[in-house]
Amino acid sequence: MSSHKADLQYMNIINKYINNEEFQKTKNIEHHGVTRFEHSLKVSYYSYKIAKILMLDYKETAIGGLLHDFFISSNDRTSKEKIESVFTHPKIALKTAKSEFDLTVKEQDIIRSHMFPINISVPKYMESWIVSSVDKIVAIEELSLKFKFKVRYAYNLLLLFIIGLR
Numbered sequence: 001m002s003s004h005k006a007d008l009q010y011m012n013i014i015n016k017y018i019n020n021e022e023f024q025k026t027k028n029i030e031h032h033g034v035t036r037f038e039h040s041l042k043v044s045y046y047s048y049k050i051a052k053i054l055m056l057d058y059k060e061t062a063i064g065g066l067l068h069d070f071f072i073s074s075n076d077r078t079s080k081e082k083i084e085s086v087f088t089h090p091k092i093a094l095k096t097a098k099s100e101f102d103l104t105v106k107e108q109d110i111i112r113s114h115m116f117p118i119n120i121s122v123p124k125y126m127e128s129w130i131v132s133s134v135d136k137i138v139a140i141e142e143l144s145l146k147f148k149f150k151v152r153y154a155y156n157l158l159l160l161f162i163i164g165l166r
């Protein structure tokens with residue numbers, strides 16, 4: 001995804017956030033087979049574009065979308081920790097985001113409710129619904145790419161094993 005860089009209005013909105021030292025750490029965290037930084041940027045930009053078309057608050061949508069998964073975690077988490085995180089990370093992301101930035105009520109709602117309906121926090125604004133929906137679509141796309149890669153990796157291993165047997 002590079003089209004966002006040419007969108008100067010979008011870049012002006014998110015500049016301060018992506019250059020934040022703590023947020024920069026998300027560049028080193030694996031998330032659905034990409035980095036958490038890449039995932040957040042994609043969710044933010046697509047949500048921003050939709051909010052603009054619908055004449056909603058695109059600035060808050062871009063910011064809320066960018067910070068929706070703003071939590072710092074290890075790349076060595078166990079499966080149990082990953083499952084727990086599905087339910088707990090919106091709260092942690094909100095806490096992290098609030099400790100780094102002043103957020104509007106709508107931006108906070110976007111972060112808090114983005115995992116609905118897995119999480120019981122119901123989105124209160126259209127902008128929150130947009131980010132929550134875009135997040136799911138982007139996550140499915142990223143996870144399917146990750147899964148395909150794993151299938152190919154497993155296939156290559158199997159091939160090497162078969163060749164090795166000959």
Ligand SMILES: [Fe+2]
Pocket residue numbers: 068069089090114115
């Ligand atoms: Fe999330």
Ligand SMILES: [Fe+2]
Pocket residue numbers: 039043068069135139
């Ligand atoms: Fe996400």
